[in-house]
Amino acid sequence: MKYMLIMNTPRDGYTQYMNWPKKILEANAAFMGTFTKKLIDAGEFVSAEGLSSPEQAVLVRAGTDGRPITDGVFPESKEFLAGYWIIDVDSHERALGIAAEASTAPGVAVKAPDGSAIEHLWIELRSIMRGREDIA
């Protein structure tokens, strides 16, 4: 079963990211590298990408002449896609486990000294449609 793990970011998420301490940025890169490698080693990795800042994003559609018409960024959007993984796993539980692990990526600090106040980021888990039977 294929799933997409979606990581979203608030509008200012990229600015926040740019202001992360160097140690945390390095840790984040190391975490992502290990995470991907583990998926590859387990034969569960399909693909993964991170997206650049939505500041550079445009809306595009074809005009009546077929040529692209563009519009600015999405003024009403609060959240943007920051990146995704596509995985191929044996069970829904496994997909949930992988998504939970992805949510622990170093970034904002999440844990009080007594272990409470876990604030890991949310990962959106979507299964990838195989055919019309998956729509319902």
Next chain:
Amino acid sequence: MTSPPDHDVERLLRELAPLALGAVVRRYRDFAASEDAVQEALIAAAAQWPLHGVPGNPLGWLIQVAGRRMTDVARSEIARRGREALVVTEAPDSASMPEVHDVDPDDTLVLLFMCCHPALTPSSALALTLRAVGGLTTAEIAKAFLVPEATIGQRITRAKASIRASAIPFAIPDAGERAARLSSVLHVLYLIFNEGYASTSGDVVHRADLALEAIRLMRDVHKLLPQDGDVIALLALMLLTDARRTARTGPRGELIPLDEQDRTLWNRASIDEGIALASEALARGSLGEYHLLAAIAAVHDEAPNAAATDWPQVLQLYEMLMRAAPSPMAALNHAVATAMVEGPAAGLALLEPLRSDERLQSTHRLDAVRAHLLERAGEHEAAAALFRTAAARATSVPERDFLLGRAERYAR
């Protein structure tokens, strides 16, 4: 048998203490009585081994001697198991030594979980941990904490009574309880470390031992739970902090602040190990207080001199810490980092609301930090006055002398 120097025996006994206690508790069940018995066996060994040599199976010796002490309190149980009560005067012979399978390295962890149970007060948990797991005598603990031996004895008795009353089982807690219990263990080890490193009272003699003991126990925990990010982070934090120990005091025991330390005296091996562990912990994610404190310590240790310190990064890390684990001490350090990046006025502004924080009323630290920032702002008279106020409230002699020395600079 050889007669080793005392400190070798001491180190060996500290290593064997939790293993012996684990084996004895496993056999006799009664934690409180077993702890007393092992303590007596340790004292006997400390007296005999330097003179007569270490026995071939030192752990078996301890277990057996402790077992004999247990005969009075656990005679019925011994009888039930068909064991013969041994004669106390004879040295144990190797044929009757306990088998290796009595010893489980996980016992150290089980004992830590028992001694650092959230139901115990931190001061009781500290004392009990140092004795039961650290193998220190009540007298040694009392000396390190500069309190009467009877006080430590009472704390240990109270802690053991609490364990007995709450019927905490001698077993590794299940996964559900483990996280909460582990955080108690780490908290107690961190307190022991800080007590040794930051010396909140008295002179510095015997204090470094506590920091080293905390690191040793932390290494044990790390060996048993090598995958736990908090464990790795706290070990890193201890190593990165302790690496500066030699540089932290001058020839007369006076305190030398971070920016004035001779960094060639820093322990390179500890720093390298600490940085590697900190990076590993951070890369595992689920960042918490120890991760951020370790990262901050690493940034300081990486700077070849005080001026080269990456203060903007330190400030960013303190901002993360203030969100994750706000505490008065974190707030003070956050204000210092802010002052280093944005100037002393910005730091002093952050300290204003802390002046009414109850948790800081009993310490001199807020005054000391305000004095430092006023000094940086060029307000020397106000700084000198606050240095004196802080000195009057400081409980550690080197710290008091340091603060008075600062005040002296601006006398008249």
